[in-house]
Amino acid sequence: MITVEQHGSVTVIRMARAFFGRPLYWTAAYLVDGLLIDTGPVCTASELVRVLNGTQIQQIAITHSHEDHIGGLAAVRARFPGVPVYASRAALSAIEDPSLLQMQRYRQFIWGEPSPQKDVRSLDEVEDVIRTPAHTLRVIETPGHSRDHVSYFEPTYRWLFCGDAFVGGRDIAWTPESDMFAVVSSLRTMATLRPERLFPGSGTVRRTPLPDLHGKIGDLIQLAGEVARLESAGCATGEMVEMIFRGEPRLRLWTLGHFSAANLIEACRAYYVVTAPVDTTTSASPLRRGRRSDLPDPPASRSTDPGDLRR
Numbered sequence: 001m002i003t004v005e006q007h008g009s010v011t012v013i014r015m016a017r018a019f020f021g022r023p024l025y026w027t028a029a030y031l032v033d034g035l036l037i038d039t040g041p042v043c044t045a046s047e048l049v050r051v052l053n054g055t056q057i058q059q060i061a062i063t064h065s066h067e068d069h070i071g072g073l074a075a076v077r078a079r080f081p082g083v084p085v086y087a088s089r090a091a092l093s094a095i096e097d098p099s100l101l102q103m104q105r106y107r108q109f110i111w112g113e114p115s116p117q118k119d120v121r122s123l124d125e126v127e128d129v130i131r132t133p134a135h136t137l138r139v140i141e142t143p144g145h146s147r148d149h150v151s152y153f154e155p156t157y158r159w160l161f162c163g164d165a166f167v168g169g170r171d172i173a174w175t176p177e178s179d180m181f182a183v184v185s186s187l188r189t190m191a192t193l194r195p196e197r198l199f200p201g202s203g204t205v206r207r208t209p210l211p212d213l214h215g216k217i218g219d220l221i222q223l224a225g226e227v228a229r230l231e232s233a234g235c236a237t238g239e240m241v242e243m244i245f246r247g248e249p250r251l252r253l254w255t256l257g258h259f260s261a262a263n264l265i266e267a268c269r270a271y272y273v274v275t276a277p278v279d280t281t282t283s284a285s286p287l288r289r290g291r292r293s294d295l296p297d298p299p300a301s302r303s304t305d306p307g308d309l310r311r
């Protein structure tokens with residue numbers, strides 16, 4: 001399943017595995033001035049190539065090595081041979097050998113397994129700048145969702161192509177690979193850029209990105225504060241899952257535990273260990289020292305964006 005929308009001169013191509021005629025989860029590629037940013041999953045690769053027929057793809061840039069962003073590479077390269085492909089140095093090994101992604105079965109089912117890709121260039125080679133005939137995009141390191149994640153920023157129009165560094169809606173389940181300190185730091189970096197259009201991996205384009213970015217940062221810090229408070233009160237992870245999320249979401253079941261609220265709680269713990277103030281009077285764990293005074297109150301209930309599952 002594939003849809004195409006135009007946002008000014010940016011073409012938004014959203015792709016999803018159709019299940020009984022309905023999309024499971026959307027992922028997006030963006031086409032701007034001959035530059036294709038991400039390529040979607042294997043399962044929609046032939047549809048993507050049909051959409052790209054009649055266009056001039058001159059270069060491809062990848063945000064990170066997850067299968068729903070690199071899966072279409074083989075088909076696009078076959079249709080546009082010789083087109084240079086760029087990714088962060090950290091992403092190259094998984095793009096060359098996707099077995100390193102260690103895909104669980106649900107990922108194989110939803111997206112399909114990418115084929116190995118050779119001759120993908122490191123963004124170091126172009127000094128973190130991608131030039132098209134009309135635009136210059138700067139590479140912004142935005143790790144956290146994955147270690148190899150970068151975003152692409154066009155400063156004239158203030159477009160930010162941020163992959164999965166921003167995921168809309170309330171966070172209810174994370175993978176164990178996600179790093180909350182890096183996620184929050186990357187979101188702060190993105191907000192500092194003052195983007196006027198945010199083009200995320202879900203394909204849901206944000207026209208007023210700053211409130212969304214600041215809202216997400218606030219939500220995560222509030223959640224970490226709530227976890228720290230409950231930790232101080234002696235609550236175990238399972239109890240926190242019940243108290244904060246009213247139990248594990250269904251997502252945990254069908255991802256066989258890869259996405260879980262417990263993982264998110266653990267990410268909050270790790271975040272707090274990094275950000276807690278230094279206490280020289282005790283060697284106790286920072287989580288046992290009580291609540292930080294600068295942590296805000298726990299968040300009220302928020303709506304959940306169906307784009308929550310991002311690989």
Ligand SMILES: [Zn+2]
Pocket residue numbers: 064066145146164310311
């Ligand atoms: Zn991802």
